[in-house]
Amino acid sequence: MNTKVTPALVPYDDAVARYEPTLGLEVHVELGTASKMFCGCPTAFGAPANTQVCPVCLALPGSLPVVNATAVESTIRMGLALNCTIVENCRFARKNYFYPDMPKDYQISQYDEPIAIDGYLDVEVPTSDGVETVRVEIERVHMEEDTGKLTHTGGATGRIHGADYSLVDYNRAGIPLVEIVTKIVPGTGALAPEVGKAYVSQLRDLMRSLGVSDVRMEQGSLRCDANVSLAPPDGPLGTRSETKNVNSLRSVERALRYEIRRQAAVLDAGEKVKQETRHFNEDDGSTSPGRSKEEAEDYRYFPEPDLMPVSAQPEWVEELRATLPELPAAHRKRLQSEWGISDFDMQSVINAGALELVEATVAAGVSQAAARKWWMGELAREANDRGVGLSELPVTIDHIVRVEDLISSGALNDKLARKVFEGILAGEGDADEVVAGRKLELVSDDGALLAAIDEAIANMPEVVAKIQSGKQQAAGAIIGAVMKATKGQADAGRVRALLLERLPAEG
Amino acid sequence: MTADITRLSAATLAAELAGKQMSSVEATQACLDRIAEVDPQLHAFLYVDAEGALATAASVDRRRDAGEELPALAGVPIALKDVMAMRGVPTTVGSKILENWRPPYDATVVSRLREVGLPVLGKTNMDEFAMGSSTEYSAYGPTRNPWDHDRIPGGSGGGSAAAVAGFEAPLAIGTDTGGSIRQPAAVTGTVGVKPTYGAVSRYGLVALASSLDQAGPCARSVMDAALLHEVIAGHDPRDSTSLPGPVPDVVKAARTADVRGLKVGLVKELNGPGYQAGVRQRFSEVVELLTALGADVREVSCPNFTYALGAYYLILPSEASSNLARFDGMRYGIRLGDDGEANVEEVMARTREGGFGPEVKRRIMLGTYALSSGYYDEFYGQAQKVRTLVQRDFAAAFADCDVLISPTCPTTAFPIGEKVDDPLAMYLNDIATIPVNLAGNGALSMPIGLAPEDGLPVGLQVIAPPRLDDRLYNVGAAVEAALEDRWGHPLIEEAPQ
């Protein structure tokens, strides 16, 4: 039986007018180590089922875990990047529960002694009138291991309910996971869903810049559980729901928005929000109830006797701190000041997802203004129309570099350059091929230009008189006529120079 | 002729093999013949791997014939407690739940036996998942004590001890979580050593209680145990609790056998009214013997040992309840009640219900309780604190003593069936061996005579500070030599045939 009752929803603006949302985010990051957390099996994504397993990650009787040094170092670096205190003595603990994707029927995790605690991430949240910085406090960062992958077979949906049986692939079992848990994030008001999205997005950038994970949400190497509760203004914290495995940035925002609307309806009806886990449905942006948390699980945590404690001596931590790259926030600040652009312009670049491309284009020798102009203009529009990311367009940084070269050598003007990009986007080849194919080269033959100028002079004696009386600004009309005559393929600057030579001011 | 071979010590066998007076195939065949002859009564073995053992033996013989220099124990047959994973050989841990499981990998101990070339005769019987002190909790029926077939051979490693005492194998591997090497050694008149925690790799040892388990040698003499200790000990990067650094020279210590000037502490709490009269008598004779040999024997007190049994029966079940969770019928072993209707939770519960015996279920329930929320501090947490106190008692005692001694167990072998339904009485058997596991020290048990009242073997326990396992062999060999001088032969010769 799978009856789905769609609950009543309160319009979002009404919901946040009546209730104050409080967020909590739990993010799992799969580390990009070569081998698993506790054994030497590879971690590659997409390998044939049960080909990346050994006695340890299959939990064969007698096998024992040994901690991956790089996983510990990566976690400490993550903790440092999140401004955490690295705990000098921490240990692993067993979290006991039975589930067929977990070979030992316990997960090696950390419980009361996580490796990093008490940090924060300053999140830049785009708002209608600029950018708001929200400090999201981090409660803990801890190490654990991933589970195997279940395929539910039989039944109609391929989902857990209604399946006849399930198949297990343990390739993923034992891949290092780092869990990052925020403290509650109060006071974000109507911005709550954006804060959630921006947090996950900027956390992802941070992980990527650290090089600890490929953080691909679509492959599950970054997974987010989004928790939210509502309370009347100045009221005590409400009961939260936990929406599990929200697997894209957009979904984080949608799930939170939905939960706020749903919980508001529950509260409006005078009922209580149930503490439960919920699932996000990508199709319609709704959430549906999962496991009820009423009967609290008893995980019987205890210190993992098969593993020794971890001692993060200050010297070691400092060595690791020295390996931190420039972190995204600092990096953004530096670029903005190098480029000399406003907060608003910078945020536009970030919001367009163009920061990396603009930066790389500048690094390839193009001016920041030109790089921004191209990526943020035609190209952004085109990407938007196609529903793809900028980096997925057929235009490359090399193309932009070449077009800019052609402009500065006078072979192209802005207008023609746009046509070149049009051609590249249409698959007509690289910049030079499009120029040749569409015959976009500026007319640089002075003879041809002079002929056109002479014709215009002949047709516009009154303009000529103005120019000759010293009103050089009148030249525009003749230049326009020449451009028209050459179908735009003339360099306007050159036309002006030739015209003024032809008609020196009298006196 | 073969009957004689089986009575040789491992050291003598090794020498004869090295001198080519005998081949490993002959020695191995002799053991296999002896197993065929006596094991139907003793039931020390759960599985005999004649083919595998003879193949190893033949390979060692070939290498020796080719003039290769081989390690001391190359070609000496050995029995393996069924708790150790061995590639392709059934490994049941004495449980129905792993019936017919053939591991696709070798335990580190097994790899070392293979490297040195000890033919593995087979897998020995044990209490299910090493939970027990009598081998009666094996799912495959009890093992009998070679001294008296109506009595238990100790446990959990009763099979390994009986195989050695019954001359089926000169050597065996045991594991000791609360006395499972030492107590069977004591009640079968053999030598058993629990090395310092971490001295021998636990990789491939099916875990009972991870922080207590330790594998070690079973033999008929102290020197034989030392030779085997040397083979199996040493750092293993696959076991995070494995000790780094060199293994103490236990063979040299067994040769030294000199206790003159040694300070020996007699643990007050591990002797007394609860101990059988004949056990106490033999033990006090050994105290006199040690004094006569030049040792300085004094009494020491370890007051917190009183609480060790309680702590142990909280820590062990707690860790075991978690270690045994993986036996759920999903990846290996038997699966019960999968009728196509039952869900995974039900099938797991049915498999575990039918696959585990009563003692295992009892301890899983106890451990689940001790770890459960609201009870953790009262039980598991408090037990871990008592563990600290036991360690401190040992540290204080070793500040004044080089080794400590006690009887290995309070009684000699009890009759089969006597305690099988009385878990507490069964647990009390381990009262003298448990403190050592809690603290991690090494300890040895060796025969010191027969109790006058029942004619059954009595064991002496020698305890050394952590990592200094060589002291066990020095003291053990000295006592053994003096006793054998007195008796005119090893005690095991008196075992009925």
Add this chain to the structure above:
Amino acid sequence: MADLTREQVAHLAQLARLDLSPDELDHYNEQLNVILAAVAQVGEVAARDVPATSHPIVMTNVFRPDEVRPGLSREDALSGAPAAQDDRFRVPRILEEEPS
């Protein structure tokens, strides 16, 4: 310390995935109470300020380098499986979602 009730014992059996029969529940209820009464002696020790010992011999930072090592072949991995299909372990239908 209060004795375990039969209900508690049934809950423990559920947590431990043991499908105990009613007779077994009674039997274990009785035995567990006897054992617990005996092991409860640990509570008599004044140990408030005593640290807990989880490892008999403590070392720290026992790590392995992040290197790939050969594992099991798929045949070996699946060799013990009570049921397998499509190179995967086949398990009965799952009702409950994974706890978190």
